[in-house]
Each structure stands twice: as structure tokens, then as C-alpha cells.
Amino acid sequence: ADIVAQVTESGLRGRGGAGFPTGIKWKTVLDTAGDRKYIVCNADEGDSGTFADRMIMEGDPFVLIEGMTIAGIATGATKGFVYVRSEYPHAVAVMNKAVEVARKAGVLGASVLGSPYAFDMEIRVGAGAYVCGEETALLDSLEGKRGMVRAKPPLPAHKGLFGKPTVINNVISLASVPVIMDKGAAFYKDFGMGRSRGTIPIQIAGNVKYAGLFEAAFGMTLGEIIDDIGGGTATGRPVKAVQVGGPLGAYFPRALFDTPFDYEAFAAKDGLIGHAGIVVFDDTADMLKQARFAMEFCAIESCGKCTPCRIGSTRGVETIDRIVAGIEPEKNLALVTDLCNTMKFGSLCALGGFTPYPVMSSITHFPDDFKPAPVRVAAE
Ligand SMILES: Cc1cc2nc3c(=O)[nH]c(=O)nc-3n(C[C@H](O)[C@H](O)[C@H](O)COP(=O)(O)O)c2cc1C
Numbered sequence: 001a002d003i004v005a006q007v008t009e010s011g012l013r014g015r016g017g018a019g020f021p022t023g024i025k026w027k028t029v030l031d032t033a034g035d036r037k038y039i040v041c042n043a044d045e046g047d048s049g050t051f052a053d054r055m056i057m058e059g060d061p062f063v064l065i066e067g068m069t070i071a072g073i074a075t076g077a078t079k080g081f082v083y084v085r086s087e088y089p090h091a092v093a094v095m096n097k098a099v100e101v102a103r104k105a106g107v108l109g110a111s112v113l114g115s116p117y118a119f120d121m122e123i124r125v126g127a128g129a130y131v132c133g134e135e136t137a138l139l140d141s142l143e144g145k146r147g148m149v150r151a152k153p154p155l156p157a158h159k160g161l162f163g164k165p166t167v168i169n170n171v172i173s174l175a176s177v178p179v180i181m182d183k184g185a186a187f188y189k190d191f192g193m194g195r196s197r198g199t200i201p202i203q204i205a206g207n208v209k210y211a212g213l214f215e216a217a218f219g220m221t222l223g224e225i226i227d228d229i230g231g232g233t234a235t236g237r238p239v240k241a242v243q244v245g246g247p248l249g250a251y252f253p254r255a256l257f258d259t260p261f262d263y264e265a266f267a268a269k270d271g272l273i274g275h276a277g278i279v280v281f282d283d284t285a286d287m288l289k290q291a292r293f294a295m296e297f298c299a300i301e302s303c304g305k306c307t308p309c310r311i312g313s314t315r316g317v318e319t320i321d322r323i324v325a326g327i328e329p330e331k332n333l334a335l336v337t338d339l340c341n342t343m344k345f346g347s348l349c350a351l352g353g354f355t356p357y358p359v360m361s362s363i364t365h366f367p368d369d370f371k372p373a374p375v376r377v378a379a380e
């Protein structure tokens, strides 16, 4: 209970995308009775431009093992699983070796470092579906089933892996715990702004001069990140848009570069931070194509469980194609907007529910790209 209180006090929020307070999640599992409980680490890392989880697993696997073991001791879980995407063979090899070393050293096993607590873990490999990063689809996949999203409730904290109370956290969330235990909640909380506490590994990719990972306290503006850290575009052309938060994140124009990197500030501008991946585009980007890509991505990756996402995304691609072909563009643009509302409010999970973010932000911030062909040619 003391560990859970410390993690709650630190203000740590989940780094996988939703930014849910980690301590509250752990408290729910701690307070839920179960003959077995699990710690599941989400290392599916499917967002575009992201590689922070991979760097932790390949570079410092023990900090993750330590974080998961602390989570186990705190909540009463005795078994952990790391679900790693198949595209990360080196991370899988390093994690497997590190688990072996930790077991031999007595960190994992029937008695963690001679304490009365048992905790052991296994590394599992996914099969390449983006939706298996969604926590309930991930649990289905871990159980050996096809990765389909489960309806909530029940929450995984109540009925998760094999129906048992389960903590499911992102790699960075769990890897942040040892420093909180070591230096205290107040130390961690001292970094950041508003309700976004601590540091975040920002991953800058796409058409950018200095691509890479930059860890900073929350609160830098988007402009500082793109221009000062990223050095602008690699092509030297003006930045047109940046997509923050993976394939379901909004496209922000330069006019929004004063937005501080903070969960609430991004949400207030219809955007998201997600796993802190940023993809930069120069002024040659066609935002209509990007909007179509978002719908197409959703159609390909949809688990198929709910109608707005399964059918809506395909109808979205078709409707955007009609705009490209110059068929009743205004009517079809209104239809895309209407469809986005249905997907946003009617989808079971954030794959269908957040696909409207890249689509609607493209329409809102870059309306010229959605004009019928002759006007677009004239504008160019
Ligand atoms: C379609 C979809 C894909 C997701 N992919 C990931 C992922 O690759 N890694 C991740 O940590 N969270 C991902 N999430 C978020 C998880 O569902 C969940 O919020 C997260 O594992 C919780 O851990 P956290 O609280 O530590 O962030 C995804 C969510 C959705 C809807």
C-alpha cells in the first residue's frame, strides 16, 4: 500500500497513450481479491515514429524488470508478462537474457531478493497487429486467442488476463517506477506542468533534421521541440504539419506550435500526446492524402468488432476518394465530418474512436487541401 501511495503521489500517468494515473490503476488491483494477479507490460509500441520502449528494453532491461517486480509486490501479483511486438527481435533477445540473469541473481523467483514476495516473468511476442497494443486485445492475444477488443466493464484491473485482476502498463510507465522509489514521489513530481508530471521521452521522426529521442520534463512547447530540438525539416522547406501521438493523433499546423507538451493542453486543442511520437511533414505534404491514409489504416487494422470502425473506416476511404475525384466535394466533405462524429462517439475502442483526429484536424487546419481539383491546381 505504501508503494501504491508513492506512485500515486508522484503523479505518474500511463505513457502508452491514455495518460491514466498509474497509482489509481495499481490501487484498483491491490484492492481486488484474486487467487492470482498479473502484471502485463505493453511493449507492442505500434505508434508511428516511436521507439522509446525499444530503447529501454534493449538498453536497460533491468529497469523494466525492476519496475514490474515492484508493481507485483505492490499489488499482490506474482507473475508478469512482457508483450513485445514481433518487429523487435533484439529487444526480445535482450529481455529474455535479462530475465534469466535476474532469476539467477534471485531478483525473480519464489523469493524476491530473500523477501517473502514471489515474482517471476515471461517474454511473449506479438504477431504484428496494431490493435493488439490496445490493452484488452493484447490480453486476448496473450491468452492465445485472436486479438479482439473486449467491452469494458469489466476493467482489466478487475478481470484481466485469464479473468484475474491485472495491471497493464506501458514499458515507460513501469520503467519510471524505480526512480520514484529511489528518489521519492516529490522528486519525480517536481518535473513537469499541470497534471502532467515527470519526464517524457519525446521521439521526433519523419521529415526532420535531427531525428531521435529527447527526454524532457512536460511543458516544452511544440515549437521548441520541432524547431529547437528537431532543427526543422530535413529538406529545409517550411514545416506544414506535425502529427503527434501516432497514427490516431491530430495534425497540428505551425499556428498551434505554442501548445505546451501536456496532456490537457493537447486535448484542449483536439489533439493528443499518446506515446509522444512526433512525425514532421514539410509543405509538400498533401493533407487530403493523409486523411485518406488515416481511414485506410483504420480499415486495415480494425479488429472488426464494432460497426462504426469496421464499416465506417471503409466508407471513409470511399467518401474521401469521391472528394479527390471531384464528385460533389462539399456534400462528401460534410459526409466525412458526419462519419467522423459517428466513429468518435460510437466506436468501442480508441482505434475507431480516434481515427477522426487525424482526419478532422486535416480538414480543419488545412482546408485548401480539400478543395476540388481545379482550385487545388490553381492554388499550387
Ligand atoms: C488501437 C490501440 C493501440 C494501442 N497501442 C499501444 C501500444 O502499442 N503500447 C501501449 O503501451 N499502449 C497502447 N495502447 C494503449 C493501451 O490500450 C493502454 O492504455 C496502455 O497499455 C495502458 O498502459 P499505461 O497506463 O501505462 O499507458 C493502444 C490503444 C489502442 C486503442
Ligand code: SF4
Pocket: 131, 149, 301, 302, 303, 304, 305, 306, 307, 309, 310, 347, 348, 349, 350, 351, 352, 353
Ligand atoms: S473501434 Fe475498431 S478496433 Fe476498436 S473494437 Fe471497434 S472494430 Fe475493434
